[in-house]
Amino acid sequence: MPVNVRIPTPLRKLTNEQELVQIEAKTISEVITELQGRFPGIQERLVDEKGEVRRFVNVYVNEEDIRFLQNQATTLKDGDEISIIPAIAGG
């Protein structure tokens, strides 16, 4: 089940500057495992020692924050777009 993952600027050094990566995954957990397989080192950037998505990392599936879905257990379907974005502020 291929999904598209948008890689944010701070992580592109790990993906050879690739901005969009297509991978096979059924859940967000699998996305992270698959990314780690292809780009070693990326996992520890995204999740902490306990396996939780880091405090300052936001993950979206088709523009919806996974914290409004089922977090890492959120299931994916063909062609879903996943964005990984650092938390930022404004007002």
Added chain:
Amino acid sequence: MDKQTGFMKALKCRECGREYPLAATHVCEFDFGPLEVAYDYDRIKASMTRSAIQSRSKNMWRYRELLPVAGEPTVGCEVGFTPLIKADRLAKRLGIRELWIKNDAVNYPTLSFKDRVVSVALSRAKELGFTTVACASTGNLANSVAANAASAGLKAYVFIPSDLELGKVLNSLVYGANVVGIKGHYDEVNRLCAEIAGKYNWAFVNVNMRPYYAEGSKSMGFEIIEQLGWKIPQHTIVPMASGSLLTKIHKSYQEMTKLGLVSDAEYSVHGAQPAGCSPISVAQKAGLDFFKPVKPNTIAKSLAIGTPADGFYALKVMKETGGAADDVTDDEIRDGIKLLAECEGIFTETAGGVTVGVAKKLIASGKIPANDSAVLCITGNGLKTLDALVGHVGHTREIRPSLREFEALIEAETKSPTAA
């Protein structure tokens, strides 16, 4: 002073402490933690004395050693030093011994505290060679970026939720900025801007320029201390959107203490949110050190950030300083706006209504003791959010230009005063 860096040393990750050069970058490559400016406090201490500060012009740049630009500021040189008003009539109504209003509703040039952060961000952006500036905004920031960019001859793109108050939209367009309305709430605007910032080489004030930008908020706290006669207030009540202002007010008190400009004192910093977007206050009241993102639904659109980037740090500051948080409904927000206007003659926007409403609750519950002294941070101007008050502040009574009709009106009111 070093020409390239001024009193700054580096950018430093708040999570892991890794250091980065003083460029346009905002997150740690390792853990995505936010980067913050680190200063050379020894050199600052030698240069920044009370008498040095007092000899300078009355604007936020009188504290320039603690603001992150390398050279002299070039944008927004007259921003800040807004009035600190002793609010005796409001104090009486809220039941507290002493109350002060820090009135950024009259900040220069765009009537909100955002001029502070923007003047720092754009001055630094020019130092770094940018010619186009941008922001994701709930309105006030957009106004300030548009205005300050215009005066500095910079090109501006501002991104806002498309359902913003008309006043805030026109207040960005008039300066000739490129205004892009996004069909979504602020968190969606923010997400899009993070993606745009990765693609275009612009100075996004609250994305890649954020470490510099956020520091501008400290000037509000520096001014409060100086205007109180070099004292830290016992209580400061701050509206929270991303939570950044609250953390920077705290930082300003700490820095002035560290530099010996004010004597060490105990103080509490309290946070205010609208009930329709209260991820931080809900977490604070539950005693949590993390928050759950929400989808905003409130008239306080300038505070409608459902995923507050500094929420974690704001919770930490409140915990460390013994501060509390609370939230108020749309009706309580309007009541807060009216109360401030009727008692002190200050017309604030919805965010100010939130601050007044929450102060009322915290004083009533004893979380702010009645015998103490407090400062309310009023961050924006009521003329920008007129929509929120339509139908809620009474109505004009029309008569023909006739003395007889006026006398009849007065007579009717005297008979039944409630009709007025």
